[in-house]
Amino acid sequence: MANIVIGTAGHIDHGKTTLIKALTGIETDTTSEEKKRGMSINLGFAYLDLPDEKRVGIVDVPGHEKFIKNMVAGLPGINLVLLVIDAAEGIMPQTKEHIDILSLLGIRDFLIVLTKVDTVDPELKELVVEDIREQLSETPLAQADLVETDAITGTGIQELLNKIQKHAEEATERSNSGAARLNVDRVFSVKGFGTVVTGTLLDGEIQIGEDLYLYPSQKKTRVRNIQVHETDVSSAQPGQRTALNLANISVDEIQRGDVLTTSEKLADTWMLDVKVTCLPEVINGIGLWDRVRLLVGTREVMARIVPLGVDWIAPGEEGFLQLRLEEQVAVKDRDRFILRAYSPMQTIAGGEVLDAAPHKHRRFKVEILESLKAKEDGSLDELINDFMTNKKQPFTKLKELAEYLGTDQDELKPVLSEMITEGRILETKTGYLAQTSYQKLCDQGTEILTAYHKQYRLRIGMPVEEFRSRLRSSLTEKEIATYLHLMKNEKIKEKNDRVALIDFEVTFNQYQKTAQEKIEAALAKSGYTPIKKEDLISLDKNAEEVLEALNGETVIFLTHEYVLLKALFDQAIELVRKQIVENSQMTLGDFRDLTDSSRKSSMLILEYMDKQEMTKRVENYRVLGKFLNR
Known part of the structure; x- marks a missing residue:
């Protein structure tokens, strides 16, 4: 049977506190001011043992209009409300306001308890019952059971207990997954123990020794002890009236209205x-x-x-x-x-x-407005899509989604799988990504690269690190890597550490083609001796931008300063591979002899190969690197 908490509601002096005492034997008017004035000012708490020995919590809320805010403070976590009405007076103004409040708070399980029935004439009582039914006909209490009681004589008390038992059996068990959360409704100090708070545990589970975070102050505290219905327990479950003895925090640092939770992410x-x-x-x-x-x-x-x-x-x-x-x-x-x-x-x-x-x-x-409507009445898949589409960070973890929706992860998995099949979301190692969010990222990346291609028409693409830095303000490094992986071959292409739109191609005019011919001819003539960039630029007024465009295509920049013809570099790779395969290793001198080049030129080429992991230097010789050792 689920853990439930029962609340009382009703006009002042209609007998709520007396009824609770008859049910439980506990006096909920505890302060001298309450006893003096004969009314509940603050929240009162008790527990009730049902016929099947299940123990449930009771919150006795004040009925006077001046204490409505105290009444509302007792309602979070309430499963069942006893609407208490005096048989002699019927529905009064405060009764009506309590009904409005309970309805607005979404409470739908009620028992109407007519009190003091043995003090009124039976005919008057019947008229009052008829009036109650008429006034409640358009409210959630229209079909609620009505129990006639008298707390002094004991009339109807057993019947009321049986009705409460039935409601408890039908109540749905709350999930204990997700972060625990408790709205503090009382704070006091116990000599020898320190600060104690009470409230109804709305979500999750709390255990002794667990750290809790207090909002809005965001102070950290620890659970020293837990009581449920005045009994020490090792953990509290959702739906239980709970008292927590807290360490590392004083009564002056916490007040009614504060929230205690196991989550560090509850936002003020x-x-x-x-x-x-x-x-x-x-x-x-x-x-x-x-x-x-x-x-x-x-x-x-x-x-x-x-x-x-x-x-x-x-x-x-x-x-x-x-x-x-x-x-x-x-x-x-x-x-x-x-x-x-x-x-x-x-x-x-x-x-x-x-x-x-x-x-x-x-x-x-x-x-x-569309987003709010989806949140109001949307199905689970619509709520998922709305959350993932509108949150600041585009990637969403399963745990984050479950915590936001207050739903078990196992309940979300089949819905997410269906949404993936329908193409509404993408699943990645970094998290789930709404298709609309992915499209926004694609549009952002496309806009960045389009502007770059327009500015640098002869560059094969934007340097990858520059592209990543432009995205870094909205994405983490891991998310950027996932994003690039998703876009590659569909929206963008990557070559030689540069990124370009998938359909972008460098095209030369006649003057630029002439510059290309001069550059390639000079490099071909130079053979395995790299040429300085500045010497190539001096060949033609268009040479600088053309040389940049040829990088990775027909020329290789061994360093930012020295350039080699790509066809010769590819030949050098094959010479190196053959030399090492036949001899297990290769020295700088071996490569110099193979290419008939100078020591400096050989060193430039081999160090570039080392950097590209084609070769690996070991002491004074080289072996095949991972990209040639295949």
Whole structure:
């Protein structure tokens, strides 16, 4: 059976705390102020042993309108809500606001608990039940079970326990893959132990001794001890109410609203792209630059509204917003939130985070709206494609994708395989690459090389290192290597450490052809004696650019200064190969005799062969290198 956490909701004095005490024997009003005022101010916590002895957590949230933010802070991670309604009073204003908040937060599992039934006339009770059903008919609670209880006399308590048991059995087990995450809802110090925090573990698993990172401060701490329902455990699982004893951090360095996670990559953000639903009773709707209170996780921050694609969001309507925050928050895509008006403080909207770390948008940009729509209701393959297309770095690892989507890697693999087959993404050793992202990279590379070819029409291509440096601002070295491998033979060609577009060819006019003839004739006449570049350039006014174009084609630059005819160099290779095969080795003197050249010329040629790994120098002789030893 899944780990579940139960929350209570309802108007002040409708009996939430008394009901929990009847169910659990635990008093959740713990502070003297709460006892004095007779209301829950802060979150209260308890645990409940079900009939099958499964233990579940309970969060008792305050009902008074002044403590709505405390109420919302208790809801992340809630599986089942008990909507508590006094049999004598029925649905009250705070009941209605709680229902709105719960619906906006995406909670769909409810039990309606009618309290104090033994204190009212049966006919009045039936009228109240009828009114409850009518008022809830258009809400997610329309089909919820209703249990009549009285915490003082014990009426209905066993039936309620049985209903909770049934919900617990039907709850879906949360995946414990990915980075653990806990929104802190309480912080206190225990003598002899130090700092303790509590919260519902939303994602992943936490173990004793594990390092955690606190956001937004990004301080590092370590888990000294873990308790679940007041019992020491070695690890906490997603969905459990959890208390963590932390090392290397004081109570002054952590507060409600902070986030603890095993990930170092949870980003703090000043903006959120969201999908919202505006409540029907909000007369003025939601407009540009409205100042609102954002309640997300266990945090409250002020924010400004920027509608996307529309001028405003009308009452009862849905739409996209960018929230510009006055403080940083650390949330994830798909987290739910509530918006309350700055003044008077009333709930106006709520919804889901679609992008937890967006850029600032222009309000009516079509591409942004399409991306948000894909994130809102897209299938898994559309979400994958949207993430991979819009992220800053084009290559995506499987682990990164699973963490972003909150999905098991095994669930993603068949979807990725299908997308590869369809040609929508590419799989490389560096990671997955969306076809659209690959096309953007191709366009970038093509643009760079097109400009280079236009400027240097007689060069066979751009030096590889220069090309890599132009890409380095957006890609890592490993990604550049993968990118070049993908583009080679399809978009680009590489020769002699130069890169060119696949269809680029050097063409000479009549004057340049004349210069070519002069250069090649001089080199042929010189034989195995290399000629200085400056001497070749002096042969013709077009010789410099022509010589550059001939590099690797009909001439070889042994160094930046000395040039040899390529046909003679190829002959020299064959002479060397034959000499070493027959004699196992070759000296500088042997090569000089074979080519009838000077010592200096022989040294220039052989050192170039060494550099190209055609030969390998061992002491004062040479053997075949890896490119000739085949």
